[in-house]
Amino acid sequence: MPVLSFESVGVRYPQAPTTALDGVSFTLSAGECVVLGGGNGAGKSTVLRAAAGLVQLTEGRVLIGGSPAGSRHARSSVGFVADKPPLYDVLSPVEHIELLSALWQLPPSGENTLRTYGLEGVARRPVRTLSLGQRQRLALAVATLHRPELLLLDEPFNGLDAATTGLVRAILRSHLAAGGAVLVATHTFEPMDGTATGALRVDAGRLVDAYAGPDPLGELRRGLAAQSAADEAEQR
Numbered sequence: 335m336p337v338l339s340f341e342s343v344g345v346r347y348p349q350a351p352t353t354a355l356d357g358v359s360f361t362l363s364a365g366e367c368v369v370l371g372g373g374n375g376a377g378k379s380t381v382l383r384a385a386a387g388l389v390q391l392t393e394g395r396v397l398i399g400g401s402p403a404g405s406r407h408a409r410s411s412v413g414f415v416a417d418k419p420p421l422y423d424v425l426s427p428v429e430h431i432e433l434l435s436a437l438w439q440l441p442p443s444g445e446n447t448l449r450t451y452g453l454e455g456v457a458r459r460p461v462r463t464l465s466l467g468q469r470q471r472l473a474l475a476v477a478t479l480h481r482p483e484l485l486l487l488d489e490p491f492n493g494l495d496a497a498t499t500g501l502v503r504a505i506l507r508s509h510l511a512a513g514g515a516v517l518v519a520t521h522t523f524e525p526m527d528g529t530a531t532g533a534l535r536v537d538a539g540r541l542v543d544a545y546a547g548p549d550p551l552g553e554l555r556r557g558l559a560a561q562s563a564a565d566e567a568e569q570r
């Protein structure tokens with residue numbers, strides 16, 4: 335059974351003039367790492383939000399290991415890092431880990447987790463004093479604490495230096511090696527070269543191409559370039 339399946343999914347935000355997603359269907363299996371590409375407003379973040387069960391569908395269904403997205407069983411299998419992850423400014427990283435561990439009824443693992451994510455030096459500082467990259471690492475630590483099978487990441491490399499980019503990539507690779515699956519929405523493809531097993535191209539809420547060859551990101555780049563050229567020609 336796929337880890338994630340989209341079946342003819344449609345989403346229309348309240349008061350929005352157009353549909354955000356229209357008839358989107360795809361599946362993601364264990365060990366797969368798929369990059370979602372597309373221009374601004376194409377629908378990438380909405381795909382991730384639908385998989386996390388955070389938006390109401392206007393048609394179709396999204397299943398996580400057979401359970402509807404957003405259900406308790408589905409949520410326990412999903413780790414979502416939004417483009418602006420919600421963290422508590424007044425709490426420290428170690429307090430975030432303690433809070434989420436209690437919520438998921440996990441044994442205490444704060445120090446170990448923070449070491450894995452290179453946050454031991456800032457473990458007890460309030461989050462409001464952390465850099466963008468440190469916040470991003472904490473968001474990933476929090477999202478993966480309950481060992482979800484599926485990771486959903488929205489622009490995970492935004493504002494990260496080379497070392498932190500490498501750390502995030504290593505964490506994704508070990509998640510995949512352990513049989514997990516990853517779906518990443520991004521405009522920054524380089525960090526995913528050699529890790530992505532597939533790519534999807536979204537345009538105006540529709541899934542217009544799926545790439546699964548030996549170089550899925552190369553194919554995605556070419557698809558996006560051809561689309562930009564066609565859009566420009568149409569505007570002339």
Ligand SMILES: Nc1ncnc2c1ncn2[C@@H]1O[C@H](COP(=O)(O)OP(=O)(O)OP(=O)(O)O)[C@@H](O)[C@H]1O
Pocket residue numbers: 347348349350353354372373374375376377378379380381519
């Ligand atoms: N909360 C919202 N309310 C109304 N419309 C929304 C909302 N969020 C997104 N949209 C619209 O839905 C469409 C898809 O947006 P989405 O954020 O999924 O695109 P994206 O591909 O992630 O874009 P970007 O690359 O700019 O982040 C856009 O037309 C956007 O304006």
